[in-house]
């Protein structure tokens with residue numbers, strides 16, 4: 001396995017990375033078309049950076065980083081690992097790569113949004129406005145292993161939620177992490 005900068009890869013490799021966004025997201029579903037995924041990749045490379053892991057020449061996962069707040073904050077977006085390569089540490093390795101890239105660029109805070117648009121967590125299907133702090137404090141997975149659990153393992157903290165981001169009762173969960181040097 002090796003890590004590469006997607007900005008300088010062939011169109012074939014970049015297309016394979018884009019295809020992961022279409023075919024290897026679970027819930028919520030990924031990008032609607034290869035064209036939309038290609039545009040996403042081009043946009044991430046233009047605004048920030050994108051790194052992939054290759055097994056021989058096969059793209060098995062990739063991660064993007066986008067600057068916010070004049071580069072003090074970097075958004076992790078997107079992250080995807082090929083289904084057949086999951087639970088082998090590739091996601092963790094990609095996030096570590098993201099952390100070192102952003103530390104080198106002067107980041108203080110890493111951030112991300114992880115959607116719950118299919119009732120995977122206790123933040124879905126409820127009136128978050130009724131008692132937001134309590135809902136955040138009591139956030140739990142409902143059994144299908146929402147990715148917020150993965151990010152928690154990697155040291156991210158839930159910092160907020162965007163109610164109805166994906167439709168009524170389907171929020172986006174915000175998580176952040178301090179950059180350590």
Ligand SMILES: CC(C)(COP(=O)(O)OP(=O)(O)OC[C@H]1O[C@@H](n2cnc3c(N)ncnc32)[C@H](O)[C@@H]1OP(=O)(O)O)[C@@H](O)C(=O)NCCC(=O)NCCS
Pocket residue numbers: 024025026079080081082085086087088089090091092093113114115145146147149150153
């Ligand atoms: C989320 C995702 C990136 C994880 O990648 P991965 O390569 O399987 O993760 P790793 O093998 O590096 O896992 C690191 C740790 O997190 C745990 N983990 C991984 N996915 C998890 C999940 N969904 N729920 C709970 N724990 C999880 C692993 O068990 C491992 O724990 P350990 O170190 O105690 O053994 C991958 O499942 C994926 O691409 N999902 C579809 C796209 C997606 O949801 N992206 C995130 C959108 S915000």
